Every structure is written in structure tokens, then in C-alpha cells.
Amino acid sequence: MKKVPFYELKPGQVVAEDIFKDSTLLISKGTVLKNKDIIRLRNHGIKNVEVYDENDFLEKKIEEKISIEFDNIPAIVEEETYKEWHEHFEFVKDITHLKDDPSELDSLAEDIYKKFLKSEDVILNLFHSLGDEALNAHSINTAIISSIIASKLDMPDIFLNNLLKACLLHDIGYSLIGKRVVFDYIDIEDVTVRSHIVSAYETFKDMQKKIGKEVVDAISTHHERFDGTGIFMRLKENDISPLVRILQIGDAYDSFIEAGNTPYDAMSFLLRYSGLIFDPYYVSVFFSIVGLYPTGTQVILNNGKKATVVKKGKTSSFPVVECEGNTIETGIDTGLFIREVIKEGE
Ligand SMILES: [Fe+2]
Ligand SMILES: [Fe+2]
Secondary structure, eight states, X not given: OEEEEGGGOOTTOBBOSOEEETTEEEEOTTOBOOHHHHHHHHHTTOOEEEEOOHHHHHHHHHHHHEEESSTTSOOSSOHHHHHHHHHHHHHHTOHHHHHHOTHHHHHHHHHHHHHTTTOOSOOOXXXXXXXXXXXXXXXXXXXXXXXXXXXXXXXXXXHHHHHHHHHHHTTHHHHHHTOOOSSOSSOTTSHHHHHHXXXXXXXXXXXXXXXXXXXXXXXXXXXXXXXXXXXXXXXXGGGSOHHHHHHHHHHHHHXXXXXXXXXXXXXXXXXXXXXXXXXXXXXXXXXXXXXXXXXXXXXXXXXSOEEEEEEEEEETTEEEEEETTEEEEOBTTTTBOEEXXXXXXX
């Protein structure tokens, strides 16, 4: 919302607050201004008018579409920060901006990884969004999870910066082709899955100097597999860039949940394909941070009560849970442990 002097009013602007003259309503909130309205306001001596600006709509659009994965559990970052990243990414991912000024991508990458440099006690409660915005959320979530993994590994800033840039742009091929496969780790022969790699490669191959060769290579090879059975190049083990091997953990975890699975299923998927699709080392780092029961896992305790996992506890199998409004540490001290994992709504 912004205050505009009467001489700057233009047809098409939307009035953001009722306009009164001596307690008579001249124009009501929400009116799309026409020439005659502007003349009327001038004739009544109205000096300033509150109108909506583009940011109001952008903010509203983002607010409507972003939702936290699990209510009643603290979010991975403050909602405001996440929205800022989301908005920033919407701008950054535009290829013309990227070609013009790739420094915006660097600064978003830095903003995200700096937030997680010393992350202890991770509560992996991510935001998701729907429709056109869903890919933005997935890209940011991939960057967040990769930051959390990298924060445990004492990596130089240049590595972190490249890692985050690769995470943010890894699926940009889907934007370029206008179609998306949400979970793209199983059917890698699918035409859309193959196309998102090819289109990204075609777009970025001449931008290596601007975005960084390592980043462009990571985007083009992010569906290689640790056992050498991936897309196109069939790279194996350490021949796959560590940027890719870290990125894949966050990518697969987030998109598996986005495709309708639980966090527990997503962790189980990573463990099951450790050494096949994923580098076992990075799976183990992620596992050591999140535990067997990631944030949001719905469980039944040995006392028969339902609970939701908040975060990892002292060991991988004894998380901190939320049960009937209380935060409880499972384990020997409390005598509480997880009897079974249930699906949401069971
Ligand atoms: Fe992908
Ligand atoms: Fe992805």
C-alpha cells in the first residue's frame, strides 16, 4: 500500500482505503480508479490517496499459497523470512535477470545458507505451496536441507554458495518446459523428467561464466545415481559432484513429501536407496541430524497415546514428541518409546 498525491493518480490504480470528504464517502476501498473518479477527487480537494501497489498483490498471492507442513510445530525459519526468500526467488529465477545480473542469485544463496550455518536441534517443519508456486517452495526447501547437511561438514563459503545456487536452480528445467514431475527419482526415463535436464542444459550451457561451471554441471547431472544407473552420463560414486550428492538428499526428501508421502516414508526412501541412488555418506549425515523419525512423523507411544515428532532426541530412535499439548522426550528417562508409526489421519 502506498500514499499517492492526487497529481500522481492514474486510471487503473486500486483504492486501498475509503475516501471521505466531510464524512461523506466519495470512493470506497477496492474501487479501480477511472478518469472521472480522479477528476472528482481533485474537485473535492483530496490531496492524497492510499492505493495498493504491486507488492501488496505479490505478498497476498504468496501468503495465500504458502502453508506450513505441520501446524503446532515451530517452523524451520520464521514465516516472514521464508516469504522473503520465496519472493526473492520468484525474481531471481527469471532467466533474463539471471543473464543480466546473476549476483541476485548469489545473495539469495548466501541468505539461506547463513541462516543454517550453526544449526543445532533442527526442526524440519518446511513450508510448501501449491500450483505455480510449488516449484519455488521445492527449490528453497532443497536449498534449506542441503544447507543443514553442509553446516555439519565445515565447508568453505565458495562451496556453500555453489551448492545453494545448484539447489535453487536444479529443477528450473520444469519452469522452462512448463510441465513438472513432482517426484522425479523413480521413472527417470519419463520424457518430462529427461526434458527438464536437457532444457536446463541448453539454457545454461552458455552461462557457465556467469553462474559458475560447477553449478551448471550440477544442474545437468542432478539425476545421476551413485551406482551409475542415472540419466544420460551414467556417472558413478565420486565422479558425481559432491554438490549433486548433497543436493539429491534434500531434493528427494522434499519432493517425496510433496508427492503425498510422510516424512517417515521420505527418510525410509533415502535409507532404502542409500548406495544405489544416494551417496551413503550424505544419507548418514542427514540421518544423524534428523533421526529415524523426522519432524511431523505421527506415532503411537507405548502408553497408547498418539504423538507427533517435533525433532530428533538424544539418539536417532528416541525423538522429542508433542503429545496432548506437552513436549516430551522419549527414551529410558521417561520410559516412553515409539510403538508404531501411523499415517496422517489414521
Ligand atoms: Fe529434477
Ligand atoms: Fe527436484
